[in-house]
Amino acid sequence: MTDRLTTHASPGRRHSFWSNVAAVAYKEASVIRHDKALLATVFAQPVMMLLLFGLALSNKPANVKWIVLDRNQSAVSRRLIQEVQSTGYFLPPQPVWSYDEGRQLLKNASALVFLIIPQNFRRDIERGQPRVQLLVDGSDPLSAARVAGYIGQVASTFATRPGVITAQVPGAPAVLPVPIDLRQRFWFNPTLLDRKFFLAALAGMLLTNLCLSATSGGLVAERESGTYEQMLALPTTPLEIVIGKLVPFVGLSYAVFFFSILAAGFFFGMWPQGSWLALLLVTLPFVLASLGIGVFVSTLAHTSAQAVFITVFFILPSFVLSGSMFPYQLMPHGVREVGALFPLRWYQIALRRIVERGGGFTDVAGPILALVILFGVILAGISWRMKPRLG
Amino acid sequence: MNWRRLRTLMRREALATFRDPFTLTILVTVPLVALLLFGYVLSTEVKGLALGVLDNNGTSASRRLVAELAAKGTFDAHRYTTREALEGALVSGAISAAIIIPPDFDRDLRAAASGRDLPQIQLIYDGGEAVLAGNAEGFLRGLISATVAGLVADETPQVAGARPAALLPAAVPPRASGIEVVTRSVFNPKLDGTPFMVAGTFGFVLSFLTVLITAVSIVTEKLTGTFEQLQVTPATSMEILLGKLLPLGAVFAFDVVLMVLVAGFLLRVWPVGSALFFVIVSSFYVFVSLALGLIISATSATTAEAVQKSVLFSIPLVQLSGFAFPIRSMPTVVQWLTEVFPATHYIRISRAIYIRGEGPLSLLPEIALLALFAVVLMTYALRTIEARQ
Numbered sequence: 001m002t003d004r005l006t007t008h009a010s011p012g013r014r015h016s017f018w019s020n021v022a023a024v025a026y027k028e029a030s031v032i033r034h035d036k037a038l039l040a041t042v043f044a045q046p047v048m049m050l051l052l053f054g055l056a057l058s059n060k061p062a063n064v065k066w067i068v069l070d071r072n073q074s075a076v077s078r079r080l081i082q083e084v085q086s087t088g089y090f091l092p093p094q095p096v097w098s099y100d101e102g103r104q105l106l107k108n109a110s111a112l113v114f115l116i117i118p119q120n121f122r123r124d125i126e127r128g129q130p131r132v133q134l135l136v137d138g139s140d141p142l143s144a145a146r147v148a149g150y151i152g153q154v155a156s157t158f159a160t161r162p163g164v165i166t167a168q169v170p171g172a173p174a175v176l177p178v179p180i181d182l183r184q185r186f187w188f189n190p191t192l193l194d195r196k197f198f199l200a201a202l203a204g205m206l207l208t209n210l211c212l213s214a215t216s217g218g219l220v221a222e223r224e225s226g227t228y229e230q231m232l233a234l235p236t237t238p239l240e241i242v243i244g245k246l247v248p249f250v251g252l253s254y255a256v257f258f259f260s261i262l263a264a265g266f267f268f269g270m271w272p273q274g275s276w277l278a279l280l281l282v283t284l285p286f287v288l289a290s291l292g293i294g295v296f297v298s299t300l301a302h303t304s305a306q307a308v309f310i311t312v313f314f315i316l317p318s319f320v321l322s323g324s325m326f327p328y329q330l331m332p333h334g335v336r337e338v339g340a341l342f343p344l345r346w347y348q349i350a351l352r353r354i355v356e357r358g359g360g361f362t363d364v365a366g367p368i369l370a371l372v373i374l375f376g377v378i379l380a381g382i383s384w385r386m387k388p389r390l391g
Numbered sequence: 392m393n394w395r396r397l398r399t400l401m402r403r404e405a406l407a408t409f410r411d412p413f414t415l416t417i418l419v420t421v422p423l424v425a426l427l428l429f430g431y432v433l434s435t436e437v438k439g440l441a442l443g444v445l446d447n448n449g450t451s452a453s454r455r456l457v458a459e460l461a462a463k464g465t466f467d468a469h470r471y472t473t474r475e476a477l478e479g480a481l482v483s484g485a486i487s488a489a490i491i492i493p494p495d496f497d498r499d500l501r502a503a504a505s506g507r508d509l510p511q512i513q514l515i516y517d518g519g520e521a522v523l524a525g526n527a528e529g530f531l532r533g534l535i536s537a538t539v540a541g542l543v544a545d546e547t548p549q550v551a552g553a554r555p556a557a558l559l560p561a562a563v564p565p566r567a568s569g570i571e572v573v574t575r576s577v578f579n580p581k582l583d584g585t586p587f588m589v590a591g592t593f594g595f596v597l598s599f600l601t602v603l604i605t606a607v608s609i610v611t612e613k614l615t616g617t618f619e620q621l622q623v624t625p626a627t628s629m630e631i632l633l634g635k636l637l638p639l640g641a642v643f644a645f646d647v648v649l650m651v652l653v654a655g656f657l658l659r660v661w662p663v664g665s666a667l668f669f670v671i672v673s674s675f676y677v678f679v680s681l682a683l684g685l686i687i688s689a690t691s692a693t694t695a696e697a698v699q700k701s702v703l704f705s706i707p708l709v710q711l712s713g714f715a716f717p718i719r720s721m722p723t724v725v726q727w728l729t730e731v732f733p734a735t736h737y738i739r740i741s742r743a744i745y746i747r748g749e750g751p752l753s754l755l756p757e758i759a760l761l762a763l764f765a766v767v768l769m770t771y772a773l774r775t776i777e778a779r780q
Binding site for chain 1: 425
């Protein structure tokens with residue numbers, strides 16, 4: 001094998017190297033064109049993911065069920081309930097008449113939040129120390145923390161004295177009951193829409209799926225059906241076969257990439273804020289690294305079924321740990337570093353920098369370098385595993 | 392139905408599984424890795440988050456504020472000297488939040504101590520990371536409020552003599568707004584994300600892995616011809632099927648126990664409710680997944696097709712079952728759709744037992760629904776298989 005790999009370095013063989021690659025690429029492209037199942041995945045999956053992430057999924061609380069135990073039953077307590085309700089995150093509250101009844105509803109998940117207004121709420125207000133109690137269902141911690149935050153904000157700005165209207169500019173952050181004036185601003189995504197978080201990384205998730213599932217089974221299938229031996233019998237080196245097989249997928253990957261960027265732009269108004277050229281550039285090492293992983297899996301597996309198994313169980317952690325679906329900055333150390341081994345981690349960092357924050361080449365130099373290194377490691381792994389194995 | 396024949400078939404299946412190291416590895420590692428992965432990804436707390444600091448004041452007061460923010464390991468302070476550098480770091484993602492302290496911060500503090508204007512601090516968050524920004528906001532507000540209150544208290548004696556810090560609220564100008572909210576989280580006092588994800592991971596593993604393994608194992612058997620060989624033996628097709636499903640069901644019941652133990656010892660998450668009840672309900676849910684695997688295997692001609700169908704089925708499983716994203720935040724039509732997935736109901740049951748410690752009685756409606764799913768899907772699976780033979 002070493003002979004074959006080194007001989008094409010001479011000038012005469014270099015020409016034949018690229019023509020061999022082109023020939024294998026042409027053969028692979030015709031195979032893809034006739035693979036209906038693959039094409040269906042390529043076209044159906046982006047649409048499905050776009051709909052899911054664009055319209056269906058959000059971590060932002062909505063339609064929150066809540067219960068109120070209003071022991072005060074005064075105009076001011078009813079106004080407080082009204083103000084919490086008008087934040088828009090809640091369904092109409094369900095009134096209860098005892099503490100135990102409320103606890104029971106929390107326990108069987110009929111409500112997420114239980115607000116308790118004490119009997120002498122009105123008198124407390126006159127004394128200047130109003131206080132209410134809030135029980136949240138911690139079994140859904142993310143929602144619980146956020147909903148408690150919303151109610152806390154309403155309470156902190158609640159005008160307790162009749163006739164005095166708190167000076168609150170619409171859209172301005174809530175005034176806190178502490179001796180400080182905090183001016184908060186959320187850049188790049190002022191309303192904290194989860195959609196923007198997901199859609200910015202959509203291209204990365206789609207490309208991971210495409211590159212891995214397309215290539216991982218390829219070599220094994222050829223070995224199973226015997227066409228791999230046929231190709232080895234041709235005057236092509238294993239390296240030429242691998243590169244030739246990858247070229248059409250790079251083209252297909254860029255098609256999917258454009259789809260995800262354009263669809264997010266047209267349907268959800270999320271156009272890339274930064275350099276398009278940098279975006280195109282960073283996509284290449286990512287696609288190559290992902291394709292490389294697919295090929296590597298293919299060399300590990302003995303049957304197509306095994307190849308798909310390994311692929312599926314590689315895609316899953318790369319979605320979870322890369323930060324595409326959950327922020328990786330919140331994961332504990334150790335888990336966070338493991339995530340850095342997945343190409344998707346670096347690609348989603350680059351995507352967010354360019355698409356959301358308007359970054360350019362200098363902002364994505366780090367991720368590009370990381371992706372190139374990962375690609376190098378994977379290539380080394382492939383050439384270690386790729387031996388012409390006959391029979 | 393002949394018990395002896397069935398036992399032979401089951402023995403055959405067990406031997407075949409134990410001889411296949413690949414499947415065996417998957418059956419043990421995937422549940423464990425999934426548990427460890429998902430157990431850590433969801434978090435409501437903030438640790439070591441990169442916080443940009445632009446200290447235009449540069450006094451001991453402002454330095455103490457910054458030191459306080461970095462003290463508990465919640466934030467990693469990165470100092471910048473110009474606003475441009477700070478904004479650039481925010482764009483490049485080097486920092487996720489930024490605090491800008493104004494030049495006259497210490498003067499404002501003294502003014503606040505004597506009951507006049509409030510000191511002002513500017514905070515900027517990277518809203519692109521929506522969850523992160525939401526979490527960081529709560530922490531920063533809390534930490535800054537507490538620290539500034541302390542700083543104002545320190546300033547107070549210089550202005551108004553020896554006034555104890557406990558009397559501080561009196562120094563703040565009386566306000567016409569604000570109610571104190573005493574919040575307490577029941578079932579999960581520290582709002583730890585791990586129990587939520589652990590309980591959900593059972594649903595993920597028992598749905599995805601079970602369907603996948605079942606479908607692939609049966610299709611492989613069909614392809615290699617061993618299924619036909621079995622059919623010419625005296626065994627009935629019902630016996631062949633049970634001989635295949637019962638060992639698989641046992642393996643996944645074992646997986647449930649394994650996961651309960653690993654979650655308990657490694658992640659320190661034990662079920663609040665009855666562990667026995669949980670294992671029984673889970674084993675019962677395995678039958679729903681086995682039936683789905685049967686249906687997929689009966690309608691697939693190749694292994695690749697079976698895997699593709701299983702994976703396609705797993706996309707809504709992760710996204711729409713409430714495993715990772717709250718169902719109540721979805722559009723109404725999608726919410727109806729989620730009720731069609733058995734996994735949605737199982738995950739609901741799993742969390743109820745694991746976190747809120749609910750018993751069989753209050754979960755009866757959900758369990759009855761799962762039973763309905765099991766009966767309908769099993770009947771459909773058997774019909775499909777008979778039709779194909």
